[in-house]
Amino acid sequence: MIQKHAVRLFVARGYDGTTVNDVAAAAGVSPMTVYRHFPTKEDLVLADRNGALVAERLAATPAGQPLVHRIGSALVESARTLTVGDDGFLLARLQLMISTPALRARHLDNHHLLQQAIVDGLGDEAADPDAAFRAGAAAAACLAVMHTALVRWAADDGRADLPALIATALAATFGAAHPRPD
Template structure:
């Protein structure tokens, strides 16, 4: 298969995944998470239940799967190495939020509300924090290669992610009226006890 065909196939796969997820989130908001089945999502998206499961192995994944990890790792890798670690992580979180909310932040807000209000999703959402923490450590590459460096990177990432989570809950509570990147920067300022990274 040519590289062009492979790229086209990946793009179609990503488009199908986005469409399924948007239908799922819409139905979960309209009908409730527990009252909506995977078959309902498949029907709304115009695909088979097997296609839904191919993209989202569990019902929870229909809400929780996103591209935040790779985006965050990319942002971390692009930060200057001379800055303190927590500041670099914080800046990457703020810039990632800026990218994620640049388009349709209504979808992001709906997903977040579902994560907060649905018990089955809350537990898995915490699992996602560990995945993001690992993405941050991975994004630091050789800087987090040894056990001590990886420990410090994970600690900085964990503290910054906790601050971000607090900002996300506040953003959901005020119905998305605040700018999410600014809320994250403000929460990080409380953790870093300094001028917030990336406040725009």
């Protein structure tokens, strides 16, 4: 609830034009409560649980498939889950991340954390250093492709189907290693 108020205010007033006190007042909580859940102002936009969702989707993929296919499928399915019933919150967060210089660098930190969550989600498959290296490389490649799709989606103001856009970008990059969208 606090994060939704923050994103709404950042969109309406601008990121720099909104204070944590403004967010606290809009959410009906104290500034200390905001800081307890979101240690920095950037976290009000960037905090998410996408890593756990992607790792869960990845664990559900068959181990015999190519790694980029499995990771890509997990990213597409996670996007599908995140966009079902979304009221524009995901798009607003993404547009803020792209357009706000203070958030862009931290957004890259989120990609690093997501890459690590993907490697961790492979469990024993990425237990040794060489396997972890290959998994990290595959995850980084898939995340770069997804980032390109996310930027396109944000530029198009969310009109396209995000999971299909990610799947299209993955297929364009990895060809036969990833299925084309429905």
